Amino acid sequence: MRLYLYDHCPFCIRAEMVAHYKRVPVEQVYLLNDDEASCLAMIGAKQVPILQFDDGSAMGESLDIARHLDEIGDVLRPIRPHGDTEAIRAQLDRARLAIWCLLFPRDIALDLPEFATASARDYFQAKKEQLIQRSFAQALAETAEHKAAVEAMLAGLPALPLPSEHGGTLGWDDVLLYPGLRNLSMVRDLAFPPAVRAYVEEVARLTATTTYFDRAR
Template sequence: MKLYQYHHCPFCVRVDMIANYKEIPHEKVYLLNDDEETCLTLTNAKKAPILEHSDGTTLSDNLLIAKHLDTIGDTKKIIRGEANSINQPSPLKEVEQAIRCLVFPRIILLGLPEFATQSARDHFQSKKEKDLQQSFENALLDSSKYKKQVEQALNALSPLSLPSDHNNTISWDDILLFPILRSLTMVSGLLFPEPIQRYLEEVSRITSIHTYTDFEI
């Protein structure tokens, strides 16, 4: 079994969390960000993550992959979420653009495998600058403004249920929330409330998904 993915991609992190948490044997394959050929060959679309079984069959929708991985094995099931439910309006959703403005310009500076070539970095930057409607340079210059918006949203989040609150298990809420919070750990000087910091540390440890704290920019 192979998981084709990007290290930074929240959708990829979702499935990687489950594969690691459940200790499912698999090979991680990190695609270059501008590698369209591999994606098109496997799924006829430029998207990740992609799960490839040993018989060559594939899945490419991240939630379908996540649900499929959860059916493998009888132990360590993903529990139903409660306190962290993202089905309710989330303060983080309201600052989605600010999060992107903080994260996108920094991602290509971290030395991640999907950005190992200049063409991969250029491909990402060109696409995301269009999404942001501004240059990465300008977004970085306005970091203080975006940090303030995101910090207000972090402080407005409902109390998070920790894995240690339910026998060191993770929930479907964690699968959806942790990748977003994890991406923000690359932002130097961004202040996380202590409960969220603890949440990040616990989920990171249980799923073997490292944060970007050591690579802050």
Template sequence: MPTLHQYLHCPFCVRADMAANYFGIEHKKNYLLNDDAETCDKLIGAKMVPILEFDDGTAMGESLDIVAKLEAMAPEGKKLLPKVEPEKYTCHFDNVSGEINGLLFPRNVMIEQPEFATESAKDYFRTKKEKTLGMSFDEAFSNSTSYKERVEAALAEMPVPPLPAQQMNQLGWNDIMVFPILRNLTMVKDINFPDALDQYVHAVADLTKIQLYTDVAV
């Protein structure tokens, strides 16, 4: 049985998790501590997740490569719908990437998650991501209102991807690219998704058995 090494909060890990769950591939889920570089180095020679480890001890990284591998392992006839201009959705994230990071990075360690089960794992993440933000997590969190307004404006302009129900309850490559960021934004308390986009997020979460953060949002 393969093992999917991952973090709960990582959008790249969500891609792999979506595919594994959707295809019904029996596998183990292993949530690494965020400061566990040793396991990653041993498996693929670099600290990155997700990692798909096979029974023979071989392993692979890169989320989209893992999704493609899982698709090849899927039951006959169960494939992802083709990728069709996902950038028409993802460009709206790109335009507010700094604001998204400002919202999510502090919340990642505020919410109870397995990869942050130790203080050293939290400290490792905080040190790294505060450098990316150019400010402390406390300062970024204090800017939540302005970040949230800009992200909500981008979500309001974003076209809504087709619901699974509109595609014979099938998952597509576009969903693999689009859903993980939307899912992570559910950790922001009271963030306003347009109704149709909110319906999409919940529908894909149900189809792929991915946990949303709505109940623990900060």
């Protein structure tokens, strides 16, 4: 099987987390961000992740892929059921614009495989500048303002479910919460509360996924 994804995409990280945790052998293939044709040929829509089976058929939708990988993966590595994370997700949602303004310009500055060409970077930038209603240059100039908003959000987060407090297991809540928090590691000197940083690093180790702390911009 092949898992088509982008490195920066939080939806893709959901699938990658489960594939690694459940020890499902998949070949990870990073598409260029402006490669619409490959996505359309496989699932009829420009979106990732995409799980392609050995017979050439494919499926999209990150949580559908994650559930399938869970079903076929190591039965001795269970995923804990959902808990109540509504308050955590609501807090993250309230800071969504500030998060986007911090992350989108940095996505294309980190030498990620999906942005290996100028056309891929330009494609992404044009779409995301429309979404945040400002240029990447303006968003970067506003970094201090957006960092303050995100740091306040992080400081007010309810307690996160550490895997070490649950027998070293992954939870479906982690599949939803970790990807967005992980991406914030690309912002240099962003003040992570110790408990949030510990959560990100624990889940990263458990799922063999990478963070951006060592190359933050």
